[in-house]
Amino acid sequence: MMRPTAAHRRHVAGFTLFEMMLVTALMVAVFSALALGVRAGHTANQAIARRTALTIVADDLMDRLFRISYGQATDGAATAAELSALFDDDEDLGTVTLTSLEVFSGSTGYQFELANFPWPGQFDVIVSTDLNNDGDEADANEGTNAIYRIDINFIHADGTTERVLECMRARPTG
């Protein structure tokens, strides 16, 4: 058998197929893991951003509901114009009262979409006297307009509802 010459060996310099396959497999494994990590981070980022945006918006809504007049037991339901003034993007909250926003326990609240909100869905603002959210207004301190529970939910595009914020507001006594 003829042994390869030095000149012949120069023409065959490089990596063996085995080496390349080994490195390739290693790189695939490493970058796959890295890609999974990046994807997970991105997904987490999205969830964080969504949760943050929802909470910030909900907190602003809650603040508005604490700034409007409490109202009287005889106040009628809020009109469309009053709701627009309350939930629009300026600081003039109009003449709506908290009492006029009351709905019965289990009823749909006031739902609206935010223009240019990056996540599809609707905010649902519920003002009721069901303080412990058990579906009735028969428990202690419920059923009067001395105190209201305020829930702010977000209804996703797929129909699921997520509660974002909850609070209560008592009638001022001056």
Next chain:
Amino acid sequence: MNRSKLQKGSALSVILILAMGVGSVVTSFLGRTLVEQSRVSQRASQMRAYRQAMGQLELAKAIINGSGFAGTNNIAVATARASNPPVIPGTGVFVEDAGPARWYRLVSTGEYNRETAATTAFVRDGTPYVSYNYYVEEHPLGISGRPRGKLHTNEEMNFYFPDGYYDGYVTAVDGFDYQAGATIANTTLAGGSNSAEVAKDLLDTIDFAALAAQAAVVTPVDLEADVTLLDANVRIDLYTKPSIVQVPVTKFKKVQTGVVWSPVTVTNYVKQYQWVNVQKSKKVWVPVNPVNEGGVDVGGGGNVTGYWQTQYYWQLEWKLVNVPSGTTTVWKWVATYANVPYTVMVNQTVAGTFVSTNTYAAADSIFFISDNVRALAGNLNGKCSIITTHDVLVTGSLRYRDSSGQYAYLNGLSNVLAYTPNPAFVRNHALGVIAKGDIRYARTSPAIMEVNGSLISTNGMVGMEGIVLDNAGNPSLSGSQSLKTSLRRFGTIMAAKRPVSSLLNNMNQVIHGFQEGQSEYDEGLITYLPPGAPQEDVAMWHPNMRASGANFTFGGTGVYDVNSVTPIAASLTPITTVRNQVQNVKFDWGCTGVCN
């Protein structure tokens, strides 16, 4: 197999190093993401925990507001203080004494996703009457300017003049009305309002017999008093009541005694045309701008923007007149008269006579005067109450003055300089004046006056002497006009009838009383209560406060400056301790599947 030199290399090492580098970058990115996620998630959770804490506190407030009173104590608060842990029933809101009598601190903690937050509020289980700047039961209340504190009337609230600003809670049973340039648009009710409030009868609950029983001094009946505040002392001079006696007065009348035949000289006249100076008059329209003064109780007024003024002038005219032309003597029967005296009995008022004088220490005492207080004036360095079942006449300034000679407010006796709190004043002062009759500012009072204190008239009015009210509360003047320059008041007024210290005509000009004025609500009276001050069975709240420190890394002692009225205590329970004590009793928000 041996490798040649040409087949040796470090490509794998390089690739691995590169992979590690990229991996480090990605790991760093993931790490930052996780940190950011943690921080943002923490903030969102804190926000939610805060809202839950706030909501629970609001529930406690509703429970306390709706609770009855046993004696003078709120039942919900008393029940909480007797429980362990001391929480408002149905909530996890912690209650503890806050320092001054009947003041309590409520602490509400919230927890969400391992983040915590807390809110606090101070409450007094009973609202002293002195929390009302103005309170009127039987009449409308006319108000203007920028008064602070609560305002209430059982009838209609009349806002006078443009740009009124009211930072306290304003209530009326029969609605709001706007006069003399005031409108809904230019009147600000910053502290909230209710124009359909339930009628109150707080004045009827004042028990004069009980106050007399608590009094340090009770003067004899049928003796009127001059009360002079002498800093730490009160001097009471007693007089008999004025009496009416009948005195004989001699008058003369002409009585005819006969007739005599006598010569009488008479003047002859002839008619001639002459130039005569004749007085004529004409009407001229004079426009008037409404006078806008601050914070005084006003009455009368109207919407007229001017008035017709009569102007007189002289003008020569050619007239037929009688001109004397000599005399003639004629004989006539002439009556003769004599002045005959006669006596009539006329009523005369005899002023009361001095009986006695005594000086007492003010010393947080009640001085019960059993008849009229015919003069009240002076400077007070301390706390006391002057109480009478009759009338009070304020004849001079009533001012708080501390031991260094500092007054509570600057420029109380000026009508041009700003009326502002005196930072050098050391407060431990309160004056209460409670009368069943009227509390009047005397016609003889100084042109510029300052009144500090709580003025309560259970059946009468607080206002200028000479102003009378009809059944509807419409004011008018009885007797002579008396125009004063300025009244500055630091305190409160409660009365059955409307207070009127400035009477306007229908052109909105002040015709009687004080032309300028300012009233400042004395919030300090709530803390430095005048002795015997009555109270309403309604909880009194300070605004909610968010406790600092999201995770309460420090306890906090809750010490506040007493001079700013916020209640203090030697030490309040650290919020971290409260949080641990109420872990198992917090309000259940009922997350049933829809909340995260």
